[in-house]
Amino acid sequence: MGTLVGKVALVTGASRGVGKGIALGLAEQGATVYVTGRTTAGGAPPTPLPGTVEETAAEVTALGGRGVAIACDHRDDEQTRAAVRRVIDEAGRIDVLVNNVWGGYEYFWDGTPFWEEAGFWTQPIDRWDSAFQAGVRAHYVTTVAAAPTMVAAGSGLIVNVSSEGAEKTDTGVAYGAAKAATDHMIACMAHELRDHGVTAVSLYPGLVRTESVLRAAEYIDLTVSESPLFVGRGVAALAADPDVIRHTGQVVRTGALAEEYGFTDIG
Secondary structure: OOOOOOOEEEEOOOOOHHHHHHHHHHHHOOOEEEEEEOOOOOOOOOOOOOOOHHHHHHHHHHOOOEEEEEEOOOOOHHHHHHHHHHHHHHHOOOOEEEEOOOOOOOHHHHOOOOOOOOOHHHOOOHHHHHHHHHHHHHHHHHHHHHHHHHHHHOOEEEEEEOOHHHHOOOOOHHHHHHHHHHHHHHHHHHHHHHHHOEEEEEEEOOOEOOHHHHHOHHHOOOOOOEOHHHHHHHHHHHHHOOOHHHHOOOEEEHHHHHHHHOOOOOO
């Protein structure tokens, strides 16, 4: 416990789900965690799912870290840059950047199928735009804004939350293409950052019991599934590893990280 005391993290898309779990995993180890999201207390919720950035920040603090909420729509480059500037201005550093924010999940509430059984040609084009603008582009812009501080420090960890959809052909064209782009982007970033001491990895969680997944629990076999906090413990383990750069440019999986670092899930 407390292996990340004094470290500063920025986790994007952390009002709920995997992003929130990552923020809480870092909090368990004492990190200061800035969390971004569109869902704020008193604001109009962009989705019918629970959770706000303020609630996540409060839970971070309750777990022993220090949580700071930043309202940010990562589809807007200037909001993204402003969020990163705030972290640097207030904390003076960014040790861990987790690019978790993601678009293209509207199927959870808009009534359209995600797996595209009827064919990608039947799906709205904005499904592609959401995955790339609020996902791939947002990850790139956030990293561009944060990288100079890490390079100057000669250290840092960048994690893009991705999925096995990058390696499959049956998870939807837009989703699979975006996740594959996310992975290759990390590999290219790692190539340029290695000599500066900065690590960049793609992280594949398993099936995670997020709020949206639990809404559809009657249709999903959750026998082998993970809590969002389990994913967070994986990120925290990477962040605390003094030799984490050996993983740079790679895809890492939460289950494999648990075996390597010896952490467990709740329950």
